Amino acid sequence: MTEEMTLDAAAEAMREAMRKTVRRGSLLYLIQGILLVIAGVLALVYPLITNVALAIFLGWMLLLSGIVQAVTLIGGGKTPDFWLQLISAALSVIVGFLFLRNPAVAVGTLVMLMSVFFMIEGISKTVFSLTIRPFPNWGWVLASGILGILIAVWLLANPAMSLLLLGILIGVQLVAEGIAIATMAWMARKETR
Template identity: 30%
Template sequence: MADIPDRLSFPSLQSKWGWFVALGVLLIACGLIAAANIVLATVASVYYVGMLMLIGGIVYLVHAFQVRSWDQVLFWALSGVLYVLAGVFAFTNPLLASAALTLFLSIALLIAGVFRTWVGWRMRPVKGWGWVLASGIITALAGVVIALGWPVNSLWILGLFLACDLLIQGWSMLAFGFAIRR
């Protein structure tokens, strides 16, 4: 315990339990609002990603003119322009952007699931390998199910993921806050 800085010590955290509970309640409320308005939550997710892409593109463009050689300037500037264009696209056509993001999500889940299944299978001699294998299969199946419903499910998948994430994070902060109170 000597490695942990004083600001992260248990008494310090314990005195802040109410903040964790408040954050948990706020996240749960936001998750319920998102769950009640899945399509609006999807659009909000797309706007969030678009904003991050715009900021990233601007940073790339600023960085492009900090490098010295012409070929590096061209690479960084092109990257920045592409990020900015993608961000603008997310704001000008959020429904089409949600379809693209949903397709990317399904592909990412499928690839991650196949990889995790392979890792789980290779871990067979190790106790608990079945959990890794099952996790991989479920993740891959989620990717396939999303891909099979695409593009129609693009209106609600991202919003559903956002709502679930907010609810899970909220419950975990709430539980953590009450646990450190004791």
């Protein structure tokens, strides 16, 4: 006999488990939230330094990931598509090394990749919105797609401002995430008193 649970009951059980977890570590979550807000404010004040730090971080991640992938492949014996995976690992190491060697160029590369991402995302959302056109609210998807295309064009047309924008977006994200985590932790601490 299997025990069945309704979707609402499962959702409530998950929420309660999350509440307990947050209550237990509320002080650490509060500290984490405050640190994220501080990091976000620093990123907003120093967006170019943030960009360089991001490029260095990504450089190390790519370099280490490529090395681990190569070692795993070589030590793992017969692997499907061995050479293709080894090429992927080598490219990861090379790109990581290049990012570390010249972080300023890496930041420009990141802005270019963001532009390509926004353009592809914008075009695909625009096409998708036109295919779902009879559905309610299809216009919001269309607006989102057009906005993505406009952002991509703006990023490409204003490379100097784009460099600032990347750091600012990171700062805004860190502040928003920090506030969310700190608020959740603060409310959990108030509940336990």
